[in-house]
Amino acid sequence: MDLFEAAGADAAGVPRPGPGAPLAVRMRPARLAEVVGQEHLLRAGSPLRRLVEPSPEGFGVAPASVVLWGPPGTGKTTLAYLVAHASGRRFAELSAVTAGVKDVRAVIEDARRRLVTSGEETVLFIDEVHRFSKSQQDALLPSVENRWVTLVAATTENPHFSVISPLLSRSLLLTLHPLGPEAITTLVRRALDSEHGLAGRLALAEEALDHLVRLAGADARKALTVLEAAAGVAQAEGSETVTVDHVERAVDVAAVRYDKGGDQHYDVTSAFIKSMRGSDVDAALHYLARMVVAGEDPRFIARRVVIAAAEDVGMADPTALQTAVAAAQAVALIGMPEGRIVLAQAVVHVATAPKSNAAYAAVDAAIADVRAGKAGPVPAHLRDSHYAGAERLGHGASYRYAHSYPHGIVGQQYAPAEIDGTRYYEPTAHGHERDIGARLERIREILAGR
Numbered sequence: 001m002d003l004f005e006a007a008g009a010d011a012a013g014v015p016r017p018g019p020g021a022p023l024a025v026r027m028r029p030a031r032l033a034e035v036v037g038q039e040h041l042l043r044a045g046s047p048l049r050r051l052v053e054p055s056p057e058g059f060g061v062a063p064a065s066v067v068l069w070g071p072p073g074t075g076k077t078t079l080a081y082l083v084a085h086a087s088g089r090r091f092a093e094l095s096a097v098t099a100g101v102k103d104v105r106a107v108i109e110d111a112r113r114r115l116v117t118s119g120e121e122t123v124l125f126i127d128e129v130h131r132f133s134k135s136q137q138d139a140l141l142p143s144v145e146n147r148w149v150t151l152v153a154a155t156t157e158n159p160h161f162s163v164i165s166p167l168l169s170r171s172l173l174l175t176l177h178p179l180g181p182e183a184i185t186t187l188v189r190r191a192l193d194s195e196h197g198l199a200g201r202l203a204l205a206e207e208a209l210d211h212l213v214r215l216a217g218a219d220a221r222k223a224l225t226v227l228e229a230a231a232g233v234a235q236a237e238g239s240e241t242v243t244v245d246h247v248e249r250a251v252d253v254a255a256v257r258y259d260k261g262g263d264q265h266y267d268v269t270s271a272f273i274k275s276m277r278g279s280d281v282d283a284a285l286h287y288l289a290r291m292v293v294a295g296e297d298p299r300f301i302a303r304r305v306v307i308a309a310a311e312d313v314g315m316a317d318p319t320a321l322q323t324a325v326a327a328a329q330a331v332a333l334i335g336m337p338e339g340r341i342v343l344a345q346a347v348v349h350v351a352t353a354p355k356s357n358a359a360y361a362a363v364d365a366a367i368a369d370v371r372a373g374k375a376g377p378v379p380a381h382l383r384d385s386h387y388a389g390a391e392r393l394g395h396g397a398s399y400r401y402a403h404s405y406p407h408g409i410v411g412q413q414y415a416p417a418e419i420d421g422t423r424y425y426e427p428t429a430h431g432h433e434r435d436i437g438a439r440l441e442r443i444r445e446i447l448a449g450r
Helices: 047-052 076-088 101-118 134-138 141-145 165-169 181-193 206-216 220-237 244-251 263-277 281-293 298-316 319-334 339-352 358-371 433-448
Strands: 065-069 090-095 122-127 150-155 171-175
Touching: 047 065, 047 076, 047 171, 065 076, 076 090, 076 122, 076 150, 090 101, 101 122, 101 134, 101 141, 141 165, 165 171, 181 206, 181 220, 206 220, 206 244, 220 244, 263 281, 263 298, 263 339, 281 298, 281 339, 298 319, 298 339, 298 358, 298 433, 319 339
Parallel strands: 065 150, 065 171, 090 122, 122 150
Antiparallel strands: none
8 A cells, every 4th residue: 555545435424535635635624523723613503513514403504605714724625625515515616716707607507407406405615716806706696695506715815805795795704713833733643643644654753743834834735735745755765754854855945943942042032132233134134034934923023123122222213113013013913924024124124223222221220229229209399299288298399390491391300319410311322312412411401500
């Protein structure tokens, strides 16, 4: 028997592809219980579960058309097959890349004829429906409206923009989430052991598994395709274990030596921060790329950029912090892989901005004084005067309201006596701080002239 040979049918009656089919096709779940990573769609009583598992009482939900929206390799085609095989429905498939209006109408007419003559229901699966033109999508409307077919349309694009409103309003919209590393790992291990996959004939080294999961991202199909290719390399060598080297040669992508819990994590992170501080934008982007490819949490990367914007750029370019915070929020909103673009923009801004750690040094110096006991009483004229008895205590007396004076600045004592006259913030001559420095000198002169 060949390494990838598998035969037979699933107990649920969904036919299994033959041994010549790609591993990703052979490992396609044949029942809802095998679907991984989309638990929000599989809860008891959910629309999808009712479509796939008709009510045992016999009064289940009438077939409803469905639009499946999600990233590649998250299970859209799998769910379409499961809906099709529920209650023995016939399955027809079109690709929006190659099908035209004529093809759509031919499939619909055949489905309508079968429904009228024999009562046979058809599930029409259209992959990448967002590629259909408006006229092609319009051609689907009568069949969906009259339920000549149960349409299952898959798209990686936002259907609110890529699917016409009449078709969307007649369908259930189900959103598939990107698969996490745990889900991808589960699917890979299942393929290693399943009789429909590698049937336990090969082992997979842990380092190879980690590399494979990083390469796959959130795409289950890609993970199984890479596994199949790497297994072929291992088989050709007579090896019983798929190693990192086999995976690298199968896909021509070198593994990043990066342990998120070990030295590489801390070394690369340190080099990343120091490269931004040192204004070497190219080195900073290199270390960013290493972290991205290695699967580092993008929120961790974003936090480091935010810190660098405040610590190393500071008031030399105040907008750097705005960019970094916006990037952190955007990464949390959109995730990866698109988040890499947002992170790159923030890294470029921080790395190329003029540098100053004056604000950072100032607050640390102030904290050092406070810890050393230099924290005298607040001057009486600055104390809160908004309560009964405050005036008797002299709180707020002789306070000068800054906005009543030229330039909005008035000379009076603000700091406790112990540190009066101490300077913590010393702006540099870099970037925006050059302007701050000149203004600050005049402000300090006014304050000192009380």
